Amino acid sequence: xxxxxxxxxxxxxxxAIIRGRDAEHVRxxxxxxxxxxxxxxxxxxxxxxxxxxxxxxxxxxEILRSEPSKSEPTVRTTILAGxxxxxxxxxxxxxxxxxxxxxxxxxxxTRCVAKAQNIExxxxxxxxxxxxxxxxxxxxVIPQVSYLSDYGEVLNRAxxxxxxxxxxxxxxxxxxxxxxxxxxxARSAAIIxxxxxxxxxxxxxxxxxxxxxxxxxxxRILRCETAPVVALTxxxxxxxxx
Amino acid sequence: xxxxxxxxxxxxxxxAIIRGRDAEHVRxxxxxxxxxxxxxxxxxxxxxxxxxxxxxxxxxxEILRSEPSKSEPTVRTTILAGxxxxxxxxxxxxxxxxxxxxxxxxxxxTRCVAKAQNIExxxxxxxxxxxxxxxxxxxxVIPQVSYLSDYGEVLNRAxxxxxxxxxxxxxxxxxxxxxxxxxxxARSAAIIxxxxxxxxxxxxxxxxxxxxxxxxxxxRILRCETAPVVALTxxxxxxxxx
Numbered sequence: 001x002x003x004x005x006x007x008x009x010x011x012x013x014x015x016a017i018i019r020g021r022d023a024e025h026v027r028x029x030x031x032x033x034x035x036x037x038x039x040x041x042x043x044x045x046x047x048x049x050x051x052x053x054x055x056x057x058x059x060x061x062e063i064l065r066s067e068p069s070k071s072e073p074t075v076r077t078t079i080l081a082g083x084x085x086x087x088x089x090x091x092x093x094x095x096x097x098x099x100x101x102x103x104x105x106x107x108x109x110t111r112c113v114a115k116a117q118n119i120e121x122x123x124x125x126x127x128x129x130x131x132x133x134x135x136x137x138x139x140x141v142i143p144q145v146s147y148l149s150d151y152g153e154v155l156n157r158a159x160x161x162x163x164x165x166x167x168x169x170x171x172x173x174x175x176x177x178x179x180x181x182x183x184x185x186a187r188s189a190a191i192i193x194x195x196x197x198x199x200x201x202x203x204x205x206x207x208x209x210x211x212x213x214x215x216x217x218x219x220r221i222l223r224c225e226t227a228p229v230v231a232l233t234x235x236x237x238x239x240x241x242x
Numbered sequence: 243x244x245x246x247x248x249x250x251x252x253x254x255x256x257x258a259i260i261r262g263r264d265a266e267h268v269r270x271x272x273x274x275x276x277x278x279x280x281x282x283x284x285x286x287x288x289x290x291x292x293x294x295x296x297x298x299x300x301x302x303x304e305i306l307r308s309e310p311s312k313s314e315p316t317v318r319t320t321i322l323a324g325x326x327x328x329x330x331x332x333x334x335x336x337x338x339x340x341x342x343x344x345x346x347x348x349x350x351x352t353r354c355v356a357k358a359q360n361i362e363x364x365x366x367x368x369x370x371x372x373x374x375x376x377x378x379x380x381x382x383v384i385p386q387v388s389y390l391s392d393y394g395e396v397l398n399r400a401x402x403x404x405x406x407x408x409x410x411x412x413x414x415x416x417x418x419x420x421x422x423x424x425x426x427x428a429r430s431a432a433i434i435x436x437x438x439x440x441x442x443x444x445x446x447x448x449x450x451x452x453x454x455x456x457x458x459x460x461x462r463i464l465r466c467e468t469a470p471v472v473a474l475t476x477x478x479x480x481x482x483x484x
Contacts, residue, residue, distance in 0.1 A: 071461035091333075098468050100460075137462045177479060218342075218484045219313035220379045226340050233472050234479040237419060242460045242476055 002029070003038040003046075005135045005142070011041060011063065016049050018059040026051075026059045037061065042134070042142040044069050069140020073241035076102040076188045078161065079228045080154050082195030083107065083147075085114040088225035093126045095229040097133035097143050100236050104130065105157065107148040111197030119147050151203065155210045158190035164212040165235075166192045167227055168204045172214065176231060179213040180238045189235060193227045244271070245280040245288075247377045247384070253283060253305065258291050260301040268293075268301045279303065284376070284384040286311050311382020315483035318344040318430045320403065321470045322396050324437030325349065325389075327356040330467035335368045337471040339375035339385050342478050346372065347399065349390040353439030361389050393445065397452045400432035406454040407477075408434045409469055410446045414456065418473060421455035422480045431477060435469045 004025070010017040016039055018026055031037065031051050039047040039061070046069045049061035079096050083089065083106045096104055104126070108116050126145040134142040148154050158164035163186040165179055192207065208214050215231075222230055236242040246267070252259040258281055260268055273279065273293050281289040281303070288311045291303035321338050325331065325348045338346055346368070350358050368387040376384040390396055400406035405428040407421055434449065450456050457473075464472055478484040 095468060098462065098464055099472060100462060137464065139462060175482070176484060177482065218478070220340065220342060220381060222340055222379065226337060229471070230341060230475050230484070233475040234484060236460070237476040237479055240417070240419065242418060242472070 001036050001038050003040060003138070005042055005131070006039045009039060009041070011039070011047055014063050016047060016061040016063055018061065019057065023055070023057055023059050026054060027056070031059075036064075040069060040140055044072050044141045046070075046140060071138050072140045073100045073236055073239070075186055075235065075239050075241060077232060077235060078103040078105060078157065078188075078190045079232065080105045080107060080158060080190055080192045081228050082109050082193065082199070082224065083112050083114045083116060084195055084224045088223075089114070089122070089126065090129055092225045092228060093129045093145055094133045096232055097130045097139065098137045099229055099232045100241060101143045101232055102141060104143050104145045105148055105154070106145070107151060107154045109151050109195065109203055110200045112195040113197060114195065116147065116149065123147060151206070154192065155207055155212065158192055158212055159210050161188040161190045162186035163189040164192070165189065165231065166204065166207040166212040166214050167194070167217055167231055168214050169198055169221065171201075171204065173216040174213060176215045176217050176234055177238070179215045180235055182213075186239075191228055191231045191235070193231065194224060196224050243278055243280055245282060245380070247284055247373070248281050251281060251283070253281070253289055256305050258289060258303040258305055260303065261299065265297070265299055265301050268296060269298070273301075278306075282311060282382055286314050286383045288312075288382060313380050314382045315342045315478055315481070317428055317477065317481050317483065319474060319477060320345040320347060320399065320430075320432045321474065322347045322349060322400060322432055322434045323470050324351050324435065324441070324466065325354050325356045325358060326437055326466045330465075331356070331364070331368065332371055334467045334470060335371045335387055336375045338474055339372045339381065340379045341471055341474045342483060343385050343474055344383060346385050346387045347390055347396070348387070349393060349396045351393050351437065351445055352442045354437040355439060356437065358389065358391065365389060393448070396434065397449055397454065400434055400454055401452050403430040403432045404428035405431040406434070407431065407457050407473065408446065408449040408454040409436070409459055409473055410456050411440055411463065413443075413446065415458040416455060418457045418459050418476055419480070421457045422477055424455075428481075433470055433473045433477070435473065436466060438466050
């Protein structure tokens with residue numbers, strides 16, 4: 001059954017009204033009344049529908065039933081990443097979306113090389129990349145990409161999940177696996193990673209005092225755009241979401 | 243202590259003779275006789291050395307002791323990947339090197355879109371990318387990148403490891419985690435992934451008949467350049483190498 005990502009579709013009252021680009025898509029695919037499709041709302045719900053009417057600018061489908069998307073992980077994971085330069089940010093958004101992130105938040109910190117200029121334009125670009133990657137990988141949720149300038153708020157976001165993982169390259173740390181396995185049954189998680197230059201010691205100390213797990217990821221040094229993908233994959237694996 | 247990757251260095255008889263680019267590097271860093279350095283041979287051994295003589299085109303160091311590189315995983319993993327197009331191959335080499343691959347082998351199969359033209363030039367490029375990534379991530383081994391045109395030989399390479407994992411998107415499969423956990427204590431592994439278009443069913447059947455584990459990686463569809471990195475990360479995590 002064909003699966004559509006239709007974040008803008010009106011899905012109220014047992015009927016899906018398909019407009020704009022999505023209506024065009026339906027037309028191009030020559031869908032006919034009576035055919036069944038799945039409409040994903042981009043927020044984790046799949047609607048099983050039957051086409052009723054296919055029009056030029058608007059089509060209509062009957063909603064037969066809806067259920068939580070089967071492709072979504074059981075752990076809702078937020079990636080909080082120190083803003084990296086240029087294409088690295090694009091890469092991070094695309095790969096974390098494929099790997100199952102629920103949300104991606106870039107932030108500024110002391111050693112950030114990248115400047116948070118034109119951040120609105122960049123967010124538009126990153127959200128488009130997330131949407132494309134979500135469609136291609138069959139996600140049920142389009143991860144929202146946002147930006148925080150306040151480091152305290154970054155820590156706060158992580159503290160309010162079941163499992164706050166702060167990845168750091170030196171000092172007193174637990175292995176990532178030990179941290180993950182210490183919180184069985186977690187329904188939400190946050191993964192915090194630094195920018196190219198890493199974190200300042202005081203930033204790691206703040207994270208420690210906030211109660212986050214300060215984690216090591218083995219003896220190899222990962223690039224700033226690779227670390228969140230690797231940590232997220234580890235978490236998905238550990239929670240049987242891979 | 244400064245760590246050098248000196249694959250070409252002569253490390254015989256208790257003495258390291260440093261020539262060429264590496265000698266230039268030593269000169270630029272103004273190393274002096276009596277200073278201690280670590281020379282990594284790119285094949286998994288670290289040599290702890292003391293500089294004896296720093297010359298224009300050649301320098302010499304005394305080898306104090308040698309030991310296996312601490313940053314190498316306990317499982318020697320070969321990535322066998324259906325040749326992807328353009329930059330995807332570069333990405334795959336870089337990220338699999340960071341994530342701990344011992345060797346990367348591209349191969350051609352039925353649905354490959356990329357052509358194996360100018361393969362020698364490409365191999366030179368990929369091996370340079372692997373060397374750079376190995377240096378940056380502190381690896382003890384520079385993964386060799388090679389190419390196989392014979393699909394049978396690809397399967398054969400995987401069969402001769404302790405754990406042959408064939409990632410496939412449909413049909414009768416075991417979860418990747420179940421496959422990995424069924425082989426505790428494995429010292430070597432192979433991960434086979436397809437190109438953009440995936441595998442033909444007969445290719446998966448050949449892998450099954452060869453005795454490889456046909457594995458699923460969850461409900462999300464990963465790009466061909468992402469799948470090997472995710473599978474390798476899962477394996478590293480499961481074997482405490484992350």
